[in-house]
Amino acid sequence: MKVRIVLSSIAVIFLAAAGLLYASGGKEQGATAAAGSEVSGTVTTWTWNLEFSKLFKAAFEAKFPKVTNILVPVSSSDYPTKLQTALAAGAGAPDEVELDGAYLIQFLNSGMFEDLSKPPYSADVSQIPRFLEERLTNDKGQLIGISNESDPGELYYRRDVAKQYFGTDDPKTIGDLLGSGAPTWDKFIAAGTKLRQASGGKVSLVAGLTDMFTMMTRQPNGAWHAGNKLLITKNYLPMFRTLEAIRKAGIDAKLQQWSPEWNSSFASGSVLAYPGAPWYVGYVISQNDKNAKGNWAMVGNPVGNWWFGGGGFAVCSLSKSKAAAWEWVKFRTIDKEGVKVAFKSSGAIPTAQFLIGTDPLYGQPSEILGGQVPIPIYMSLLDGVKLPPLSLDDPVANDIINQGLTRLDNGSATADQAIAFILDTFKQKLPAYAE
Amino acid sequence: MGKDEPVQRSRAPYVFLMPYAVAFLVFFLFPVGFSFVLSLTDWDGLHPLRSIGFANYGALLNDATFRGSMATTAIILLQTLPMQIMLALVLAFGLHMSIVGGKDFFQTVLFLPYITTPVAVGLLFQSLLGGQFGLVNALLLRVHLIREPIQWLLQPVYAKPIISFILGWRNLGYIMVFLMAGMKSIPWEIYESARVDGARLPTMFWRITVPLIRPVLSFVVVTSVIGGFQLFDEPFLLYQFASAVESAVGGPDHAGLTIVTYLYQTAYRFHHWGYAAAIGYALAIVILVCTFLGLRLLTRNRRGA
Numbered sequence: 001m002k003v004r005i006v007l008s009s010i011a012v013i014f015l016a017a018a019g020l021l022y023a024s025g026g027k028e029q030g031a032t033a034a035a036g037s038e039v040s041g042t043v044t045t046w047t048w049n050l051e052f053s054k055l056f057k058a059a060f061e062a063k064f065p066k067v068t069n070i071l072v073p074v075s076s077s078d079y080p081t082k083l084q085t086a087l088a089a090g091a092g093a094p095d096e097v098e099l100d101g102a103y104l105i106q107f108l109n110s111g112m113f114e115d116l117s118k119p120p121y122s123a124d125v126s127q128i129p130r131f132l133e134e135r136l137t138n139d140k141g142q143l144i145g146i147s148n149e150s151d152p153g154e155l156y157y158r159r160d161v162a163k164q165y166f167g168t169d170d171p172k173t174i175g176d177l178l179g180s181g182a183p184t185w186d187k188f189i190a191a192g193t194k195l196r197q198a199s200g201g202k203v204s205l206v207a208g209l210t211d212m213f214t215m216m217t218r219q220p221n222g223a224w225h226a227g228n229k230l231l232i233t234k235n236y237l238p239m240f241r242t243l244e245a246i247r248k249a250g251i252d253a254k255l256q257q258w259s260p261e262w263n264s265s266f267a268s269g270s271v272l273a274y275p276g277a278p279w280y281v282g283y284v285i286s287q288n289d290k291n292a293k294g295n296w297a298m299v300g301n302p303v304g305n306w307w308f309g310g311g312g313f314a315v316c317s318l319s320k321s322k323a324a325a326w327e328w329v330k331f332r333t334i335d336k337e338g339v340k341v342a343f344k345s346s347g348a349i350p351t352a353q354f355l356i357g358t359d360p361l362y363g364q365p366s367e368i369l370g371g372q373v374p375i376p377i378y379m380s381l382l383d384g385v386k387l388p389p390l391s392l393d394d395p396v397a398n399d400i401i402n403q404g405l406t407r408l409d410n411g412s413a414t415a416d417q418a419i420a421f422i423l424d425t426f427k428q429k430l431p432a433y434a435e
Numbered sequence: 436m437g438k439d440e441p442v443q444r445s446r447a448p449y450v451f452l453m454p455y456a457v458a459f460l461v462f463f464l465f466p467v468g469f470s471f472v473l474s475l476t477d478w479d480g481l482h483p484l485r486s487i488g489f490a491n492y493g494a495l496l497n498d499a500t501f502r503g504s505m506a507t508t509a510i511i512l513l514q515t516l517p518m519q520i521m522l523a524l525v526l527a528f529g530l531h532m533s534i535v536g537g538k539d540f541f542q543t544v545l546f547l548p549y550i551t552t553p554v555a556v557g558l559l560f561q562s563l564l565g566g567q568f569g570l571v572n573a574l575l576l577r578v579h580l581i582r583e584p585i586q587w588l589l590q591p592v593y594a595k596p597i598i599s600f601i602l603g604w605r606n607l608g609y610i611m612v613f614l615m616a617g618m619k620s621i622p623w624e625i626y627e628s629a630r631v632d633g634a635r636l637p638t639m640f641w642r643i644t645v646p647l648i649r650p651v652l653s654f655v656v657v658t659s660v661i662g663g664f665q666l667f668d669e670p671f672l673l674y675q676f677a678s679a680v681e682s683a684v685g686g687p688d689h690a691g692l693t694i695v696t697y698l699y700q701t702a703y704r705f706h707h708w709g710y711a712a713a714i715g716y717a718l719a720i721v722i723l724v725c726t727f728l729g730l731r732l733l734t735r736n737r738r739g740a
Contacts, residue, residue: 081703084706088480106480106481107481110482259566260562260565395705396705406687410589410687412591428497428499
């Protein structure tokens, strides 16, 4: 009887332990640090764009045959939570981390990423725009990542709609009407009014206030704070009044950015122009409009230039394959062959501007953009870009501002009322900031 | 074993219970305890814990968004629960008394929404209620009830009714199944006697069925209240992607922001894990109080008897 009890106990404990071990997963193997293509190891990357990452993986593994790249699909909305959990637990984090702009500030000063400006990395970022280098530098002066795309903002428009209602699809003429030839919002709105009248109200200049808001908050006067000083009245009141004027003029289609209807509007031709970034060509326009080839063009920005990029790539300090992860980061950001993969598949332009002159590929016209050569235009649109400062209070601040924007968008508040609401809510939620 | 033989104590049952006990400790007790500890800190998810005492609970008392989310949750509950239970009672009675045929068919059809994944439900209603291309607007425009599309998901005034509708639609079949199970335990002879005495269906419903399934009704009400306070799936998924701002949840102007949705936003979007833990504990206290009061109310007559 006692023997049976003991044997049963051992069996139970063994089963429980086996279950726990199975749940906890296995361990990563460490990598041997070595120079050049002798680099070996396994690099785990989380990606929300698996097909795009597979293109990089194939090219990377051809260059570094001793490195195995494991791509793990993780949705963009789950990425920061999963990453935070892994970093807090000290295990399970990817070797190479993508720090998107939406959550960059959360991890920037976490101390969980390698300083790429120091040996053994000593990243050469001399050709990267200064504002992008600063964006990925933490409060200790450590460069924790490298940006992978330059992403200046611009306006994309449908050529057939422009030709029908403005009589031309020529980017210079359209640009003079509503792009960089519109130094004030009044001129931009006037172009929209002309379009509305010509189309009998069937076509709108822009999709919605959220599109315009995305652009305006990234233009030079888009910051909500400077240190502890709130800039809501200074920057956001004029912005909201402009949005109100756009809505009153009836030149927006009242669509929410990224909604299913917004996506459908690219193909339907009910909207002329969309503020976007170089990645719009591959990820948004051609995905939503199957007949996009040759039917789109881009112009510079009304009022001021802006930046619509993300964050960058970093080497996680928990990685056991740091050398291999660093090669992967370089390949994605400042490697001649690596950035060509991005450019060919999505039109993303390299951050390292010296690479642009190294290959005639970058001087090729774009099929989607009707023969426009985009790179020189993109480069010119980086002039005057000024990024708002990052803050750990950005999520709360953005939520407050968004509530105000929603009130304006759904007509339940005027611009001034929406700003008053925002200021009141700031006093309650973020009292450390004051005007 | 005879009546006078002493009960043999054995260690074996405890050994077999150990895996469950370990799992209970690790996956339930520890998180409950750790959450409380977390609620006394200002943890951001990455840096070491730093104690701030009961400051989070103090902040909760002055937090208008928290009060708003409590009110939103309570309003949705009040809009949904009474009608849902009444409708489920009537449907269960109708099927139980075979007033309409196809009992199994209707039971299955009404239960289907409950087993549909919340993500699919959220996407479905997002699509139905879309402004320009939603089916609801298309139908209303077709019959000339409206002249231009209604922005259902952009207007705060529609948020609570929509969430209430989705919640009611989803859980109706589930509640009905419970009530039908309760009705099955009522002896059929009682209905026969009532019929012989000339009682009609409404009388049988109010005088026989409802009193006799009171324990099941109490269970359904209490669990529905608990579930209602924990409402998250429907409001979150319905308004996902409804804003251009990453951190925004809860619909236009927070009109659909329930307590748990606010907890989620505080933890996963604002990265204020300590404060989110405090919200969780506050919610637990609210649910405890409501459950206690609900049970007292529902079992009041039985205790008196």
